[in-house]
Amino acid sequence: MDNRFIIIDGFNLLSRCYFATSYGREDHELTKNSEGLYTNALRVKVQKLLNLIEMYNPSHLAIAWDVKREETLRRQRFPDYKDTRNELPEPLIQQYTTITELFDIVGVTQLTISPYEADDIIGTLSRRWSDEMDGECFIYSNDRDLLQLLTNKVSQIIAKKKEENAYTLKHFSDEYGITPAQWIDVKALLGDKSDNIPGVHGVGEKAALPMIQQYGTVEAIYEEEEIDPIFKRYLKKIAAGREMAFLSKELVTIDTEIPILKETPWDGFSLRLDRDKLREEVERLELRVRM
Numbered sequence: 001m002d003n004r005f006i007i008i009d010g011f012n013l014l015s016r017c018y019f020a021t022s023y024g025r026e027d028h029e030l031t032k033n034s035e036g037l038y039t040n041a042l043r044v045k046v047q048k049l050l051n052l053i054e055m056y057n058p059s060h061l062a063i064a065w066d067v068k069r070e071e072t073l074r075r076q077r078f079p080d081y082k083d084t085r086n087e088l089p090e091p092l093i094q095q096y097t098t099i100t101e102l103f104d105i106v107g108v109t110q111l112t113i114s115p116y117e118a119d120d121i122i123g124t125l126s127r128r129w130s131d132e133m134d135g136e137c138f139i140y141s142n143d144r145d146l147l148q149l150l151t152n153k154v155s156q157i158i159a160k161k162k163e164e165n166a167y168t169l170k171h172f173s174d175e176y177g178i179t180p181a182q183w184i185d186v187k188a189l190l191g192d193k194s195d196n197i198p199g200v201h202g203v204g205e206k207a208a209l210p211m212i213q214q215y216g217t218v219e220a221i222y223e224e225e226e227i228d229p230i231f232k233r234y235l236k237k238i239a240a241g242r243e244m245a246f247l248s249k250e251l252v253t254i255d256t257e258i259p260i261l262k263e264t265p266w267d268g269f270s271l272r273l274d275r276d277k278l279r280e281e282v283e284r285l286e287l288r289v290r291m
Contacts, residue, residue, distance in 0.1 A: 005137040063108060064118040
């Protein structure tokens, strides 16, 4: 079998499964099993895992989970990081506990490494795979910050409407006309509302990408003595936003050098899903999953 690695952004997928199946419903209206455990997101997540395995036939698989935002290096660097996010709903937290226990039982490799985030786990593993292994690596997430990790071996599976497609390095180059590493600079200018990363106030999508296409990096923009007249209307905003631009670049840069993951043997990520145990757990939890 060819080497093929799937790295799943755990909370990204679980949250999507949860909110897709809870939209417009109160907690008491969500699906539960006879033990009173919420199962609306569980069923979809387990099914998605099985579908991915069937479709991509991976030799290696891992699920990366976030730590609490208070524990993260980015929060230490910038106290307002992710400060605008609401607390997670109780039924989602409960299902996180249930699904991580289930995956431990059935032999799915899971990773939580404080003070790093799932993005950093994904970044370190995908970069290392790209450097050391033959075969493809697929990142499963809708988080577009992860586009900075694309290589000729690393693609990102992104869901759009009812379709999911592998978004490759070529797709990225054709769409944006920059390298994946320069995506960090675009995001540094834009910021990220969902993570409360400031960016440069007043510089939006119409300006951020063209600036990086022309100058290459945030540093080069600030080293430029005379910016192209087409960006004249942004001069004051860029000058005022210097500190936030560099802070934002630091925050949006995914760490690809988590020490403990640099040493872990690849065999530790081999797919060893115990389907008999999974069948037992699915029945115990009363999930309607197509095996």
